[in-house]
Amino acid sequence: MKRSHVTHPISQKILLWIHAFFLILSGCGSGPSDPSNATVHKGFQKVDFPNEARELITPIPQFQSYNDSKAKLGKKLFRDPRLSKDNTISCSHCHRLDKGGVDGLQFSIGVGGKVGHINAPTVFNAGNNFVQFWDGRARNLKEQAKFPITNPKEMASSFKEIIAKLSKDSAYQKAFKALYKEGITEDTIVNALTEFQKALVTPNSRFDQYLRGNKEILTEEEVKGFQLFKSKGCIACHNGVNVGGNMYQKIGVMQKYSDPSHNLGRYNVTKREEDKYYFKVPSLRNIDLTAPYFHNGLVATLNDAVQLMAYYQLGKILKQEESHKIVLFLKTLTGKTPAILRKNP
Numbered sequence: 001m002k003r004s005h006v007t008h009p010i011s012q013k014i015l016l017w018i019h020a021f022f023l024i025l026s027g028c029g030s031g032p033s034d035p036s037n038a039t040v041h042k043g044f045q046k047v048d049f050p051n052e053a054r055e056l057i058t059p060i061p062q063f064q065s066y067n068d069s070k071a072k073l074g075k076k077l078f079r080d081p082r083l084s085k086d087n088t089i090s091c092s093h094c095h096r097l098d099k100g101g102v103d104g105l106q107f108s109i110g111v112g113g114k115v116g117h118i119n120a121p122t123v124f125n126a127g128n129n130f131v132q133f134w135d136g137r138a139r140n141l142k143e144q145a146k147f148p149i150t151n152p153k154e155m156a157s158s159f160k161e162i163i164a165k166l167s168k169d170s171a172y173q174k175a176f177k178a179l180y181k182e183g184i185t186e187d188t189i190v191n192a193l194t195e196f197q198k199a200l201v202t203p204n205s206r207f208d209q210y211l212r213g214n215k216e217i218l219t220e221e222e223v224k225g226f227q228l229f230k231s232k233g234c235i236a237c238h239n240g241v242n243v244g245g246n247m248y249q250k251i252g253v254m255q256k257y258s259d260p261s262h263n264l265g266r267y268n269v270t271k272r273e274e275d276k277y278y279f280k281v282p283s284l285r286n287i288d289l290t291a292p293y294f295h296n297g298l299v300a301t302l303n304d305a306v307q308l309m310a311y312y313q314l315g316k317i318l319k320q321e322e323s324h325k326i327v328l329f330l331k332t333l334t335g336k337t338p339a340i341l342r343k344n345p
Contacts, residue, residue: 076175145194289334
């Protein structure tokens, strides 16, 4: 199997820069054949843009493919605390749908006050990520939906318990029977949750409108911020429809990063030495709404996040006016509220 990361201690930084250079040229990266490791630009949309608007970032499609009835059932499940062992924690407890799909905490709090060990990523646009979770342990939304439910630090439940609870609810019985001949099962619960998460997309950000040809929608400073985002090298990892979420990258490429949380990233899944400190590159969609930042939730502001990423990942110290302009650009990535959240239940 083709290796996903360079391990030679002398040449690693040089080769990563070469990799970044070709990413800028082509908008894609190399990776192993295993789909859980591969660099896949999932969710791209072929659109005919004016020549000046052809970028490595593509707009979120304005129309999504999902089953609306199943997604509405999933929406109800997502907000139901009965999915947790003691009926206190719902999916929306850690992924606030009115707060950018996150809870704003460094680490989320689960059943019995147990504290997690990694910052909760947003559920918005998650279906466009090539894998799920920071360490990529779930290949898709279907696999992802099961982990929080059974994690002892999160919902600490089991599908056997959940099925027993929901089967006592006549409204759920009726809803499941109408959509699934099997009724309430692990697979149908997961399917409904998955359809709901597929619907959690935030299209039509100001930057998306800019890419589609509306050159008046961004200010001069925001456009300069985008130009800096490209010229400084940020776009090497943050590209595609999600402005990230389509590859793994090591934290501390150019400068060593000392992580107080001691999280080993992708290594926790693969147990391969070369995967230590590699994490899924996060999406920058709606990034202004999803503080605190990084996998360890240690960075409180977007400006600090930009400064630190430039230093550790690119080996550059940005001037304050440069990081300010990049932040202005990043704020244009805030999209519209998902349509399914604008509907009564």
